[in-house]
Amino acid sequence: MRTDELVTMLAAGAGPVEPGATVRRYAAALGWGAVGATLLMAILLGVRPDIVDAARLPMFWVKLAFPACLALGALYAAARLSRPGVQLGQVPAALAAPVLAMWLLAALVLATAAAGEREELIFGGTWNVCPLFVALLSLPLFAAAMWAMKGLAPTRLALAGAAAGLLAGSVAALIYALHCQEMGAPFLAIWYLLGMLIPTAVGAVIGPRLLRW
Amino acid sequence: MVRGLAGDSAAYHAFLKDLSAHLRAFLRRRLARLPDDVEDLVQETLLAVHNQRHTYAADQPLTAWVHAIARYKLVDLWRRRAGREAMNDPLEDELAVFASSDTEAADARRDLAKLLQRLPERQRLPIQYMKLEGLSVIEAARATGMSESAVKVGVHRGLKALAAMIRAGT
Numbered sequence: 001m002r003t004d005e006l007v008t009m010l011a012a013g014a015g016p017v018e019p020g021a022t023v024r025r026y027a028a029a030l031g032w033g034a035v036g037a038t039l040l041m042a043i044l045l046g047v048r049p050d051i052v053d054a055a056r057l058p059m060f061w062v063k064l065a066f067p068a069c070l071a072l073g074a075l076y077a078a079a080r081l082s083r084p085g086v087q088l089g090q091v092p093a094a095l096a097a098p099v100l101a102m103w104l105l106a107a108l109v110l111a112t113a114a115a116g117e118r119e120e121l122i123f124g125g126t127w128n129v130c131p132l133f134v135a136l137l138s139l140p141l142f143a144a145a146m147w148a149m150k151g152l153a154p155t156r157l158a159l160a161g162a163a164a165g166l167l168a169g170s171v172a173a174l175i176y177a178l179h180c181q182e183m184g185a186p187f188l189a190i191w192y193l194l195g196m197l198i199p200t201a202v203g204a205v206i207g208p209r210l211l212r213w
Numbered sequence: 214m215v216r217g218l219a220g221d222s223a224a225y226h227a228f229l230k231d232l233s234a235h236l237r238a239f240l241r242r243r244l245a246r247l248p249d250d251v252e253d254l255v256q257e258t259l260l261a262v263h264n265q266r267h268t269y270a271a272d273q274p275l276t277a278w279v280h281a282i283a284r285y286k287l288v289d290l291w292r293r294r295a296g297r298e299a300m301n302d303p304l305e306d307e308l309a310v311f312a313s314s315d316t317e318a319a320d321a322r323r324d325l326a327k328l329l330q331r332l333p334e335r336q337r338l339p340i341q342y343m344k345l346e347g348l349s350v351i352e353a354a355r356a357t358g359m360s361e362s363a364v365k366v367g368v369h370r371g372l373k374a375l376a377a378m379i380r381a382g383t
Contacts, residue, residue, distance in 0.1 A: 003233050006256050010263045011226035017218045021267035083268045084281030089381070153265040155285040212289075213261070 022079050022152060029148035030075075030171065036140025037175045045133065045179040059183045062105070066188055067173035069098035070196065074167035078145065081160040082152035095166075099193065106189035121184040127191050130180065134195025138165075138172035142199050146210060154211050161207015162200050169196035218266060232279065233259055239283055250290065258286045274324045328378050336371030339364040344372075 018024075041047075054060045073094035080086045110118055124130075145164035154160030173192050182188070218225075236255045244251050261282050269278050325345075329337050342353035343364070354361045 003237075003252060003256055003259070004230070006259060007226065007229040007233060010259065011222050011229055014222055014225050014263065014266075017267045019218075019271075022270075083270065083273075083278070084265070084285065085277035085279075086273065086281075153261075153268045153282065155281050213265070 022082060025148045025151055026075065026079060026145075029144035030141070030167075033141035033144030033168065034171055034175065036144070037137045037172050040137055040140065041175050041179055044136075045176075047178050048181050050181070051178065054181075054183075057183070059185070062185070063177045063180075063183070063188055064174060066098055066102050067170045067177065067192065067196065070095065071167060071170035071174060073098065074163055074170050077163040078149065078160070078167050081156060081163050082149050082154045084153050084155050099189075102185070102189045102193070106186040109185045118186075122186045122190065124182040124184055124187045124191075126180065126182060127187065130176075130182070130187075130191040131195035131198060133179075134169060134173045134176050134192065135198040137176050138168040138196075138199040141168035141171050142203070144168075146203070149211055150213075153213060154207075157208040157211045158204050159207075160211055161203035161205070163203070164207070165199040165201070165203025166196060168203075169199040172196070172199070218269070218271075229259060229263070232262065235279075236283060239280075240287065243287060244290075247294075254286060254290055258283050261286055274327050276324050325375075328375055331378065332371050332374060335359065335363065336367045336374065339367035340371045340375075343368055 048054065073091070076094055077088070077091040080088060080091060109121060113121055142165060145168045146161075149160055149164045173196050176195070177192075182191075233255055236258050237251065240254050240258070241248070241251050244254065262279065265282065269275070329340065332340070338357045339353055339359070342348045342356050343350065348356065350361050350364055353359075354364045357364065359367070
């Protein structure tokens with residue numbers, strides 16, 4: 001087909017485009033993904049029974065704020081990476097800040113704790129399942145985030161996949177925090193982060209294949 | 214493009230036609246060794262621009278958006294060909310490095326015009342006269358009706374503001 005004919009054909013079939021495609025796409029993906037992950041959490045794991053009491057403790061809110069901040073950073077990264085010709089800008093800083101803050105808090109807690117308590121603070125009672133459960137809960141979110149990314153136009157596929165994976169992982173960690181009874185800052189700084197990094201790494205690996213257009 | 218997105222199909226047609234000429238020039242330089250693929254890739258890129266037009270935001274420089282798409286399609290082509298003819302790969306990579314500068318001047322001018330629009334007039338006009346059209350301070354002062362020192366200050370502040378906009382990555 002000649003290029004001029006293609007141009008005429010494309011222009012003839014083009015209706016108006018609604019603005020804000022990125023926002024709507026991610027809102028839908030996060031909504032459905034979060035519903036899926038919450039159902040999964042409620043059925044498989046159950047909300048922690050003492051959640052009403054726990055909500056009075058500041059640490060409970062720190063535990064929600066850490067993945068929530070990372071989720072915001074990841075959303076920002078994913079939104080920028082899914083449009084051609086947009087630089088990363090402040091993304092690295094937005095992602096590094098919550099992690100560094102959490103590590104700082106963890107270091108403070110460890111430094112002030114008695115020697116015998118440190119192991120308990122780091123490993124808690126569930127260190128070996130926490131990252132896996134976070135990764136498990138991230139599955140519906142991961143599929144939704146990839147769907148959102150796929151409908152837009154990422155040009156750096158590995159990074160875009162990683163951003164979508166981190167978005168899924170951090171929202172999953174946020175939801176998992178409603179079940180998990182661990183309250184140690186060092187626990188969160190290590191095992192929650194690890195759990196979020198599992199879908200991130202998977203996203204970076206399969207992004208180049210899955211997100212091509 | 215913006216009017217095209219709003220549903221003005223005549224404006225969109227003109228935009229695509231204009232764009233195909235730009236793309237042809239852009240890709241021909243980069244595909245000097247593969248002249249047969251140029252037109253195919255032009256069409257493929259046009260199609261991608263059309264299909265992905267919902268990802269363009271009006272506050273973003275159009276050239277950056279189009280270029281990212283064209284470059285993506287170009288790299289995609291190289292990657293596909295590299296799979297078939299691994300021997301050609303290193304040469305083509307080198308070509309990409311050398312080719313990266315030749316349309317930049319024209320594109321820079323278009324992006325610059327977009328950024329300049331955001332500056333206040335007392336900074337935009339001095340920059341336009343002195344830096345783009347090459348007038349002297351005195352000539353620029355006469356053309357704008359500003360004092361010579363105001364022209365100098367305008368250029369200085371305007372360039373600083375432009376640099377900040379570019380660093381911010383818009």
